[in-house]
Amino acid sequence: MTLSDVDELGQVADALDVTFQMDEDAFRSFYDRTARPVWAYLSRTTGDNRLADDLLQETYYRFLRAGGSYSDEAHRRHYLFRIAVNLVRDHYRRPRFDRLPDTDEPRHPTSQSGDEAARAAERIDLSRAMARLKPRERDMLWLAYAQGSSHEEIGVALGLKTASIKSLLFRARRRLAALLGERERP
Amino acid sequence: MNTTCDREEDVLEAIMTGQWPPAPGNNVGLFEHVDGCPICGELATVAMALRSERDLAYRDAHLPTSGQVWWRASMRTRAEAAATAARPITVLQGLAGACAAGVSVALVTWAWPSIERPLAGAGDILSREAQRLGVAAVSAAALEQALLSIAVVVGAGLILTPLVLYLVLSDE
Numbered sequence: 001m002t003l004s005d006v007d008e009l010g011q012v013a014d015a016l017d018v019t020f021q022m023d024e025d026a027f028r029s030f031y032d033r034t035a036r037p038v039w040a041y042l043s044r045t046t047g048d049n050r051l052a053d054d055l056l057q058e059t060y061y062r063f064l065r066a067g068g069s070y071s072d073e074a075h076r077r078h079y080l081f082r083i084a085v086n087l088v089r090d091h092y093r094r095p096r097f098d099r100l101p102d103t104d105e106p107r108h109p110t111s112q113s114g115d116e117a118a119r120a121a122e123r124i125d126l127s128r129a130m131a132r133l134k135p136r137e138r139d140m141l142w143l144a145y146a147q148g149s150s151h152e153e154i155g156v157a158l159g160l161k162t163a164s165i166k167s168l169l170f171r172a173r174r175r176l177a178a179l180l181g182e183r184e185r186p
Numbered sequence: 187m188n189t190t191c192d193r194e195e196d197v198l199e200a201i202m203t204g205q206w207p208p209a210p211g212n213n214v215g216l217f218e219h220v221d222g223c224p225i226c227g228e229l230a231t232v233a234m235a236l237r238s239e240r241d242l243a244y245r246d247a248h249l250p251t252s253g254q255v256w257w258r259a260s261m262r263t264r265a266e267a268a269a270t271a272a273r274p275i276t277v278l279q280g281l282a283g284a285c286a287a288g289v290s291v292a293l294v295t296w297a298w299p300s301i302e303r304p305l306a307g308a309g310d311i312l313s314r315e316a317q318r319l320g321v322a323a324v325s326a327a328a329l330e331q332a333l334l335s336i337a338v339v340v341g342a343g344l345i346l347t348p349l350v351l352y353l354v355l356s357d358e
Contacts, residue, residue, distance in 0.1 A: 020259070022254055024250040027252065027256055028252035028256065031252035031256075032252055033244065035247075035255075036244050036247050036249065039243070039247045040240050040243035042245050044240070056250075056255075057250070057255060060255050061255075061259045061263075064259050065263065122235065126235050126236075127238055139300075141236060145232055145236040145245075146237060147240070166189075166190075172230055176232050176235075177227075177228035177232050180231055180232070182232075184259040
């Protein structure tokens with residue numbers, strides 16, 4: 001192999017055509033429908049908006065690269081959430097709900113109206129309570145009650161049997177309710 | 187322990203559709219039920235908290251456009267494809283370097299007698315000339331050693347310079 005052959009191979013590699021199974025228009029439409037719930041999940045389960053931004057890009061990148069065949073829109077969405085769930089597990093194994101998620105809201109209840117202060121306090125309570133849950137419990141509760149996912153959808157996203165979701169969800173819910181109750185008590 | 191309630195679905199639906207807590211006079215039966223049912227009470231507490239957190243998250247989200255996400259994914263895929271394609275080239279370059287070094291060592295070993303003789307002769311001549319000219323006595327062996335070092339450096343330079351030049355220029 002001569003040096004010019006080596007150069008030529010490099011140019012071939014550079015000119016490789018990038019193709020995903022999904023075309024750009026279909027992707028744009030799918031992204032517009034799903035990005036907000038995915039970002040909300042990433043943001044609230046990691047407690048870090050910047051990390052959520054990065055993981056959002058990574059989620060869609062992996063989704064595009066995987067190029068799986070999906071029976072319908074719901075199947076595609078579940079697969080997307082499964083990628084997001086796995087990314088959170090991989091990148092952020094330790095619970096980080098000890099920090100408040102970044103928001104545009106002021107952080108100091110004293111400078112807020114009564115309702116706003118109460119809402120901010122509730123958010124702090126929720127963040128702290130969520131931090132004390134297991135990652136799987138957080139995922140499950142978020143998918144069930146924030147996203148409104150069915151047991152089957154949660155099972156697909158988390159890689160769990162649908163039959164076990166009901167009892168797991170019940171236990172997680174009870175735990176979170178108890179933690180929220182602790183906070184409410186003086 | 188009872189873990190389910192028949193009215194869970196109704197409570198969840200009311201929360202998910204934004205009808206919870208109910209307006210005065212609406213859904214009174216369900217409201218009273220939730221008040222007295224620990225299972226539905228927990229459900230309402232948790233679901234309401236998470237649902238409002240979701241609404242805030244939706245409001246906070248500053249998402250990149252779909253075009254940006256597509257473009258970044260395309261660029262990254264292209265870069266990874268180029269890196270994958272270049273991997274065998276890098277391996278070949280390493281192999282070529284190792285082969286060149288091996289061949290050089292073999293050549294030097296094979297040609298050693300024919301290098302050593304002229305060097306020894308040159309050393310003798312230079313030593314005699316130095317003595318004749320009255321320069322401080324220089325041994326033939328030391329001169330031979332010096333000439334040998336020069337020969338090795340020149341040889342290594344001849345072999346390695348093209349390789350180094352290629353590697354430096356190919357990075358650019």
